[in-house]
Amino acid sequence: MVAEMKLLNKNKKKTSLGDMIFYLCNGIFMIAFVIITLYPVFNTLVISFNDGTDALRGGIHLWPRKWTLKNYETVLTKDNLITGAYITVTRTIIGTLLALVTNALLAFIVSRKRFLFKRQLSLFWVVTMYVNGGLVPTFLLFKGLGLTNSFGVYVIPGMLSAFNMLVIRTFMNGIPDSLEESAQLDGAGYMTIFIRIISPLCKPVYATVALFVAVGQWNSWFDAMIYNRMRSDLTTLQYELMKLLSSVTNQGGSVENLKNAAGAVTPTSVRAAATIITILPIIMLYPFLQKYFVTGMTLGGVKE
Numbered sequence: 001m002v003a004e005m006k007l008l009n010k011n012k013k014k015t016s017l018g019d020m021i022f023y024l025c026n027g028i029f030m031i032a033f034v035i036i037t038l039y040p041v042f043n044t045l046v047i048s049f050n051d052g053t054d055a056l057r058g059g060i061h062l063w064p065r066k067w068t069l070k071n072y073e074t075v076l077t078k079d080n081l082i083t084g085a086y087i088t089v090t091r092t093i094i095g096t097l098l099a100l101v102t103n104a105l106l107a108f109i110v111s112r113k114r115f116l117f118k119r120q121l122s123l124f125w126v127v128t129m130y131v132n133g134g135l136v137p138t139f140l141l142f143k144g145l146g147l148t149n150s151f152g153v154y155v156i157p158g159m160l161s162a163f164n165m166l167v168i169r170t171f172m173n174g175i176p177d178s179l180e181e182s183a184q185l186d187g188a189g190y191m192t193i194f195i196r197i198i199s200p201l202c203k204p205v206y207a208t209v210a211l212f213v214a215v216g217q218w219n220s221w222f223d224a225m226i227y228n229r230m231r232s233d234l235t236t237l238q239y240e241l242m243k244l245l246s247s248v249t250n251q252g253g254s255v256e257n258l259k260n261a262a263g264a265v266t267p268t269s270v271r272a273a274a275t276i277i278t279i280l281p282i283i284m285l286y287p288f289l290q291k292y293f294v295t296g297m298t299l300g301g302v303k304e
Contacts, residue, residue, distance in 0.1 A: 041279070044272045048072070052269035071273035074265050078244055080235050087151075088237040092217040095155040099213045100206060102159045107168035108194050113177070122169075125162035135226075142227060151234060153227045158217070164209045171205040172198060215282055241274045 042062070047055050051066040059065075075081070110118045132138070139148075147153040175198060183193050199206070221238035228234040248267040 044275050047269060048272035048276050050269065052266035055269050056266060070265050071269045072277075074270055075241070075244065075273045075277060078240060080232055081237065081240050083233060084235045084237040084240040087154075087234060088218060091151070091154040091220075091236070092214050095158055095217040096210050096214045098155055098159050099161065099164065100210050103161060103165045103209060104168055104199065104202070104206065105194070106160065107165050107172055108190075108198060110165075111169045111172040112190075122166065125165065129162045139226065148227045149231050149234070150228075153223060154217070154220075154236075157223075158213065161213075164212060168202065168205050168209060171202055175201055211286070214285070218282060219278070238278065241278060245271055245274055 043060070046060055046062065046064050048071050049067055049069070050060055050064040051068045052071065054066040109115055110121060112118075133141070142148055142153055142157070147156060179197055180193055183197055188196075219238055221236055221242050224234070224236040224239040225242075245267070248270050
């Protein structure tokens with residue numbers, strides 16, 4: 001026992017002065033990086049709870065100087081906000097599920113060694129990541145397909161993404177072929193292999209892609225403005241908040257109306273409240289997917 005302890009002590013490396021300086025500097029750098037990253041978000045939260053007129057004086061950093069909920073009342077009482085929130089949540093859930101299923105199926109197909117022309121198709125999809133038809137041809141295409149003034153324009157165009165498909169395909173390429181071969185010997189078909197063998201192993205990359213798609217769907221407002229502008233029942237939360245921010249920023253009369261209706265609010269305070277409402281759901285969702293997100297990005301981005 002004594003000999004083993006001496007051997008362990010001998011094998012232990014002493015921390016040199018250079019290592020201690022490195023660890024200290026690294027810790028200071030990481031703490032400073034976290035503060036720099038989180039401070040803008042925290043400051044926006046503080047301003048959203050501060051009186052708008054008082055916020056114009058400046059000097060608000062870590063704590064509201066004059067507490068108020070008028071900013072959130074102004075945002076939450078806006079017309080069509082409930083409808084927009086319902087449509088946004090619906091499109092986020094449906095759009096994420098459809099995109100995950102279609103991208104996973106396509107990635108599984110092109111990751112099979114027996115699939116012909118998979119290299120050529122992969123190159124074609126990479127090209128689509130950098131080249132598109134433009135806004136006007138896209139609008140005419142959607143109009144010809146009957147997607148304008150409909151809910152389908154929110155979820156159908158985003159069902160397939162070349163980037164997400166390639167990430168999933170790269171992850172699937174790292175799964176040993178012996179698992180598929182063993183299943184085929186037992187009589188399993190491709191759909192059974194995909195559902196029962198490949199998909200359970202792809203949970204990390206699925207979570208990564210799901211987070212990508214969900215954030216994109218949640219933050220999207222441009223498609224609502226272009227394709228469903230005349231349908232108030234198909235508006236989105238982000239589009240309504242964008243209109244609110246635009247009105248309080250560019251129109252002085254709207255600012256006065258907001259002041260008279262909701263108290264002392266300003267474009268800066270309303271913008272802060274709208275920003276917090278927008279990012280809050282994603283912030284609440286991210287901790288549950290962080291483990292899978294990091295794993296999926298690491299393994300999905302490296303090819304053996």
